[in-house]
Amino acid sequence: MNLLHSNDKRGEHAPSWYAATATPLDPFPQLQGNTKADVCVIGGGFTGLSTALHLAEKGYDVVLLEAHRAGFGASGRNGGQLGSGQRMEQDELEKLMGRDDALKLWHLAEDAKQVVKDLVAKHKIDCHLRPGIMHACLNEREVKHEHDYVQQLQTQYGYDQIEALDYDALQAICPSPAYVGGSLDMSAGHLHPLNFALGLAEAARKAGTRICELSEVTGIDHGTKVKVKTAEGSVTADHLVLACNGYLGDLDGKVASRVMPINNYVVATEPLGDEAAKVLTRDIAVADSKFVINYYRLSDDKRLLFGGTESYSYKFFDDIGEKVRKPMQKIYPHLRDVKIDYAWGGTLGITMKRMPYLRKLRPNVVNASGYSGHGVGTATHAGKLVADAIAGQSEGFDTMAAVPAMPFPGGRLVRSPLLVLAMTWYSLRDRLGV
Numbered sequence: 115m116n117l118l119h120s121n122d123k124r125g126e127h128a129p130s131w132y133a134a135t136a137t138p139l140d141p142f143p144q145l146q147g148n149t150k151a152d153v154c155v156i157g158g159g160f161t162g163l164s165t166a167l168h169l170a171e172k173g174y175d176v177v178l179l180e181a182h183r184a185g186f187g188a189s190g191r192n193g194g195q196l197g198s199g200q201r202m203e204q205d206e207l208e209k210l211m212g213r214d215d216a217l218k219l220w221h222l223a224e225d226a227k228q229v230v231k232d233l234v235a236k237h238k239i240d241c242h243l244r245p246g247i248m249h250a251c252l253n254e255r256e257v258k259h260e261h262d263y264v265q266q267l268q269t270q271y272g273y274d275q276i277e278a279l280d281y282d283a284l285q286a287i288c289p290s291p292a293y294v295g296g297s298l299d300m301s302a303g304h305l306h307p308l309n310f311a312l313g314l315a316e317a318a319r320k321a322g323t324r325i326c327e328l329s330e331v332t333g334i335d336h337g338t339k340v341k342v343k344t345a346e347g348s349v350t351a352d353h354l355v356l357a358c359n360g361y362l363g364d365l366d367g368k369v370a371s372r373v374m375p376i377n378n379y380v381v382a383t384e385p386l387g388d389e390a391a392k393v394l395t396r397d398i399a400v401a402d403s404k405f406v407i408n409y410y411r412l413s414d415d416k417r418l419l420f421g422g423t424e425s426y427s428y429k430f431f432d433d434i435g436e437k438v439r440k441p442m443q444k445i446y447p448h449l450r451d452v453k454i455d456y457a458w459g460g461t462l463g464i465t466m467k468r469m470p471y472l473r474k475l476r477p478n479v480v481n482a483s484g485y486s487g488h489g490v491g492t493a494t495h496a497g498k499l500v501a502d503a504i505a506g507q508s509e510g511f512d513t514m515a516a517v518p519a520m521p522f523p524g525g526r527l528v529r530s531p532l533l534v535l536a537m538t539w540y541s542l543r544d545r546l547g548v
Contacts, residue, residue, distance in 0.1 A: 164497025239313030
């Protein structure tokens with residue numbers, strides 16, 4: 115079963131609140147016939163669009179192939195949170211990589227946020243970018259860990275944009291009975307991800323990128339030059355960029371063994387009006403301390419956009435709204451009967467270490483994927499790093515590529531059942547609060 119066609123209609127964005135409120139672009143043409151380019155990019159999400167934009171601005175002739183529409187995948191339907199740091203916390207990265215490389219990774223993550231902010235400003239992308247993400251903890255043990263981590267970032271990394279929140283400070287912003295403390299990071303932010311993706315696509319087009327939608331890749335011939343084939347044509351290029359994340363399919367076995375697709379789900383409630391102040395008193399986003407994270411924020415029209423719940427099969431849940439309602443009402447019991455106007459799923463890519471998988475697979479083929487739910491900044495920045503590496507400036511790419519990336523045990527056939535067992539344990543741990 116092909117994830118590109120398992121849950122979505124061909125050539126359409128997911129039926130999300132984002133799609134309903136996006137500023138649409140006219141469709142890009144389908145690839146027809148055979149063409150040549152300096153670089154062929156597969157995938158029209160944050161990674162691919164950023165790669166194409168940055169390469170085109172450097173003078174490269176770029177063809178980008180997207181099986182559906184620009185922003186179709188996780189890039190156009192995620193929680194819209196632009197987080198600080200890497201997906202792993204800095205103390206974990208220090209143990210894994212050493213202090214010096216962990217510091218380099220921190221600086222790259224800071225660059226990632228700035229890249230997004232700069233792109234929004236430079237290209238005048240109307241994606242409602244706003245500052246602030248709160249990390250909310252469900253017990254005192256987690257609060258202590260979070261406050262210790264805040265102190266580490268402040269004292270060892272010189273990061274002064276984050277503050278620890280005790281119970282009263284957190285409740286003043288997020289009046290949920292579920293949380294007892296946390297932190298607030300005002301250099302992080304949140305945005306309308308589909309509008310951001312569409313803005314990148316328009317910027318890439320203006321820079322000279324040839325974007326081809328409805329152009330699913332059916333095969334790749336490797337060699338001194340790479341030939342990328344679709345049902346209606348082909349692209350022969352000097353360089354190939356795989357920017358497919360959870361929708362890679364069978365295009366590369368090495369990547370597929372290290373980047374696993376999983377499904378995550380989001381709902382948008384009816385507009386809450388004055389009741390919105392009982393959810394959040396400030397225009398910030400929230401991510402909590404559960405292993406299967408609850409993440410949410412209020413939309414401009416005062417809906418609660420709430421994400422949570424995962425699945426590991428090819429098919430989305432039939433009753434997404436009710437599946438997501440369960441964790442939502444645990445956080446906000448007073449919303450037990452609120453109407454859900456939109457409910458959608460999306461497929462993302464995760465890795466064993468939850469760190470992105472950036473690698474040079476062949477002399478002229480690079481991959482960037484596996485953002486593990488941290489893709490708004492990291493994926494956009496990865497596109498710039500890939501473009502820089504192709505242009506001969508590979509320091510940032512090489513730093514990311516040095517992060518160990520183990521294949522999932524058992525390969526593609528066994529990884530899903532093993533992950534389900536692991537996630538069952540973590541789900542039990544969440545429920546028990548241990």
